Amino acid sequence: xxxxxxxxxxxxxxxxxxxxxxxxxxxxxxxxxxxxxxxxxxxxxxxxxxxxxxxxxxxxxxxxxxxxxxxxxxxxxxxxxxxxxxxxxxxxxxxxxxxxxxxxxxxxxxxxxxxxxxxxxxxxxxxxxxxxxxxxxxxxxxxxxxxxxxxxxxxxxxxxxxxxxxxxxxxxxxxxxxx
Amino acid sequence: xxxxxxxxxxxxxxxxxxxxxxxxxxxxxxxxxxxxxxxxxxxxxxxxxxxxxxxxxxxxxxxxxxxxxxxxxxxxxxxxxxxxxxxxxxxxxxxxxxxxxxxxxxxxxxxxxxxxxxxxxxxxxxxxxxxxxxxxxxxxxxxxxxxxxxxxxxxxxxxxxxxxxxxxxxxxxxxxxxxxxxxxxxxxxxxxxxxxxxxxxxxxxxxxxxxxxxxxxxxxxxxxxxxxxxxxxxxxxxxxxxxxxxxxxxxxxxxxxxxxxxxxxxxxxxxxxxxxxxxxxxxxxxxxxxxxxxxxxxxxxxxxxxxxxxxxxxxxxxxxxxxxxxxxxxxxxxxxxxxxxxxxxxxxxxxxxxxxxxxxxxxxxxxxxxxxxxxxxxxxxxxxxxxxxxxxxxxxxxxxxxxxxxxxxxxxxxxxxxxxxxxxxxxxxxxxxxxxxxxxxxxxxxxxxxxxxxxxxxxxxxxxxxxxxxxxxxxxxxxxxxxxxxxxxxxxxxxxxxxxxxxxxxxxxxxxxxxxxxxxxxxxxxxxxxxxxxxxxxxxxxxxxxxxxxxxxxxxxxxxxxxxxxxxxxxxxxxxxxxxxxx
Numbered sequence: 001x002x003x004x005x006x007x008x009x010x011x012x013x014x015x016x017x018x019x020x021x022x023x024x025x026x027x028x029x030x031x032x033x034x035x036x037x038x039x040x041x042x043x044x045x046x047x048x049x050x051x052x053x054x055x056x057x058x059x060x061x062x063x064x065x066x067x068x069x070x071x072x073x074x075x076x077x078x079x080x081x082x083x084x085x086x087x088x089x090x091x092x093x094x095x096x097x098x099x100x101x102x103x104x105x106x107x108x109x110x111x112x113x114x115x116x117x118x119x120x121x122x123x124x125x126x127x128x129x130x131x132x133x134x135x136x137x138x139x140x141x142x143x144x145x146x147x148x149x150x151x152x153x154x155x156x157x158x159x160x161x162x163x164x165x166x167x168x169x170x171x172x173x174x175x176x177x178x179x
Numbered sequence: 180x181x182x183x184x185x186x187x188x189x190x191x192x193x194x195x196x197x198x199x200x201x202x203x204x205x206x207x208x209x210x211x212x213x214x215x216x217x218x219x220x221x222x223x224x225x226x227x228x229x230x231x232x233x234x235x236x237x238x239x240x241x242x243x244x245x246x247x248x249x250x251x252x253x254x255x256x257x258x259x260x261x262x263x264x265x266x267x268x269x270x271x272x273x274x275x276x277x278x279x280x281x282x283x284x285x286x287x288x289x290x291x292x293x294x295x296x297x298x299x300x301x302x303x304x305x306x307x308x309x310x311x312x313x314x315x316x317x318x319x320x321x322x323x324x325x326x327x328x329x330x331x332x333x334x335x336x337x338x339x340x341x342x343x344x345x346x347x348x349x350x351x352x353x354x355x356x357x358x359x360x361x362x363x364x365x366x367x368x369x370x371x372x373x374x375x376x377x378x379x380x381x382x383x384x385x386x387x388x389x390x391x392x393x394x395x396x397x398x399x400x401x402x403x404x405x406x407x408x409x410x411x412x413x414x415x416x417x418x419x420x421x422x423x424x425x426x427x428x429x430x431x432x433x434x435x436x437x438x439x440x441x442x443x444x445x446x447x448x449x450x451x452x453x454x455x456x457x458x459x460x461x462x463x464x465x466x467x468x469x470x471x472x473x474x475x476x477x478x479x480x481x482x483x484x485x486x487x488x489x490x491x492x493x494x495x496x497x498x499x500x501x502x503x504x505x506x507x508x509x510x511x512x513x514x515x516x517x518x519x520x521x522x523x524x525x526x527x528x529x530x531x532x533x534x535x536x537x538x539x540x541x542x543x544x545x546x547x548x549x550x551x552x553x554x555x556x557x558x559x560x561x562x563x564x565x566x567x568x569x570x571x572x573x574x575x576x577x578x579x580x581x582x583x584x585x586x587x588x589x590x591x592x593x594x595x596x597x598x599x600x601x602x603x604x605x606x607x608x609x610x611x612x613x614x615x616x617x618x619x620x621x622x623x624x625x626x627x628x629x630x631x632x633x634x635x636x637x638x639x640x641x642x643x644x645x646x647x648x649x650x651x652x653x654x655x656x657x658x659x660x661x662x663x664x665x666x667x668x669x670x671x672x673x674x675x676x677x678x679x680x681x682x683x684x685x686x687x688x689x690x691x692x693x694x695x696x697x698x699x700x701x702x703x704x705x706x707x708x709x710x711x712x713x714x715x716x717x718x719x720x721x722x723x724x725x726x727x728x729x730x731x732x733x734x735x736x737x738x739x740x741x742x743x744x745x746x747x748x749x750x751x752x753x754x755x756x757x758x759x760x761x762x
Contacts, residue, residue, distance in 0.1 A: 029307075033299060040300045071487060078484035084304040084324060 013069035047167035110159025203250025205277030208342035231261020236612030252290030267599025272332035311346030363498035380451035389418030390456015394500035401504035425587030440541035447740035469739035574630030577659035604633030688719035
């Protein structure tokens with residue numbers, strides 16, 4: 001006999017990666033409500049991006065990268081929908097059907113030759129040098145998460161000193177918007 | 180108008196007649212204003228948790244939201260258990276807390292705590308009021324959130340300076356009639372699909388829950404009509420008891436971990452399950468992978484997040500139970516008014532099977548002339564009180580299950596128990612709230628001696644307001660359910676589940692200014708209960724019962740519905756069916 005008051009599920013379901021976008025009233029405590037719902041119910045947050053998107057209507061857009069079974073992903077959406085300051089919730093699959101971007105600020109500190117190499121590596125991606133000295137560069141790179149991961153790996157031996165990443169933001173393709 | 184005046188203006192406009200509370204530094208301006216509002220009676224509790232449970236009892240027995248008023252810091256944290264309890268069982272509460280003045284927030288001021296932070300996960304929503312001009316609209320919104328959709332607790336945290344500040348009162352918007360948020364979010368095709376499934380089924384069952392009660396008396400009426408129109412069997416969760424008459428032949432009794440053999444087997448073997456306002460809780464489903472494997476499942480619920488949360492269903496109808504049931508009932512009446520008769524043959528074999536399960540008499544037990552069996556005590560209490568309109572509350576544990584099994588409810592809102600959170604100490608303060616809402620009715624807390632000691636201090640409240648609640652303690656000196664689990668699952672290692680040094684409950688009653696009665700023998704039980712009922716004062720009834728009786732039937736942990744324990748094997752061999760007392 002299982003020595004617990006609870007039964008354990010024995011079926012395993014496939015875990016999927018999804019982007020949950022939540023439009024909320026920009027008021028104090030709202031982010032805590034959203035994030036608290038995730039931690040309280042044991043959902044994952046892989047990354048989080050939030051900012052006000054409509055000043056007039058006082059709306060913020062929260063983009064959460066998460067993973068779970070289809071049943072859990074549906075629960076996340078429905079539970080978020082119950083929060084009072086939440087206006088709408090979208091659930092985008094984290095694949096080619098969705099436009100996804102993450103931005104990173106990358107600081108390289110090293111000798112001239114290394115800096116040049118670093119710059120070359122960045123060329124593969126959309127990048128800007130937003131600060132440069134004789135000893136350092138700060139790149140701004142906007143790309144998919146996995147590309148930034150790759151780039152950082154390659155930059156590691158070239159004097160990667162500091163990284164700041166935004167977390168992914170997402171949007172539907174084409175003329176459609178999420179109603 | 181000051182903030183404190185606005186608070187009362189809102190309460191008056193929301194037709195609040197009673198509030199449960201406890202004063203303290205950060206709510207003094209509101210308490211100061213109390214004297215000017217004679218229409219609102221304040222019930223002074225002895226602990227803020229008691230205020231919360233009393234408000235819950237009030238709400239569940241009256242259908243109106245319960246209101247509590249407590250101070251900042253410990254006042255708020257003490258209320259957290261009750262708020263969580265109300266959140267789990269979907270009970271509408273409005274909790275007003277005082278807070279330190281705005282300029283002191285965040286400074287670790289005296290009796291400061293992050294009330295909205297602490298209560299965020301246990302309320303539907305909460306507000307910290309930082310502007311007195313927003314106070315009235317926030318409070319009206321609080322009542323709306325608490326009472327609409329799936330009901331639940333809300334909290335409004337009001338800093339002391341806001342209570343003093345002058346501001347504008349804004350009247351509530353158009354009065355809301357019931358559930359404005361979600362009435363019916365499915366379409367009429369779904370109703371037709373429900374009908375189709377009902378027609379096709381040969382092994383149907385209704386599985387109903389607290390959502391029927393929360394939806395109001397109309398929902399109960401439609402449910403009864405639907406059950407009669409279909410001739411289908413019906414079972415209920417712990418929270419749904421009373422929505423359908425407990426003594427009706429179509430009622431299979433409660434289901435779940437301590438539900439009846441017939442209800443659980445019918446759930447397991449059915450080909451159509453119609454869940455009305457229940458949430459597939461783990462105490463109901465048992466082993467989830469083997470839960471009702473052969474059935475089509477319909478789920479009617481007001482909360483879309485309840486759908487497919489624990490159990491995947493074939494058809495979801497999102498809406499207020501009373502509205503959905505009204506549609507289903509009228510559709511059957513219109514299309515096939517004689518359905519119950521014409522379909523009788525179709526489900527006859529199913530009913531026969533159910534009757535064979537029923538014959539097991541799973542609620543039976545071996546009675547005794549020497550010692551009071553707890554089941555017998557509940558049965559006698561039921562027999563001696565069923566002629567009156569009786570309200571029952573409980574604590575949590577074995578006594579709660581025995582009450583659910585052996586007390587038969589015929590009306591909704593008569594049964595108040597902590598189901599989701601399982602809060603020991605719920606029943607006594609809840610009884611106070613029930614009695615406040617129903618002053619002339621008989622209110623009994625069927626209690627365990629361990630639970631009731633957790634909120635015993637509220638007897639003082641009962642005495643103060645002449646609330647003649649009856650605390651009927653099934654006293655076995657053990658935390659009975661803990662002891663039972665230790666016996667069955669932990670090799671009889673009774674770790675810390677025995678309560679040595681219990682108080683003398685008769686003397687304790689007298690100390691509180693109540694009446695104490697003790698029953699030791701089965702023969703004296705009836706006369707002692709009669710004595711209790713004759714007293715128009717609060718009573719503590721110390722019913723000394725068998726110390727080692729276990730609560731059966733039981734679905735052991737991790738097992739599906741069709742693998743119930745009917746009694747300890749030992750007992751099974753010894754006791755013949757005739758020997759078991761018929762229920």
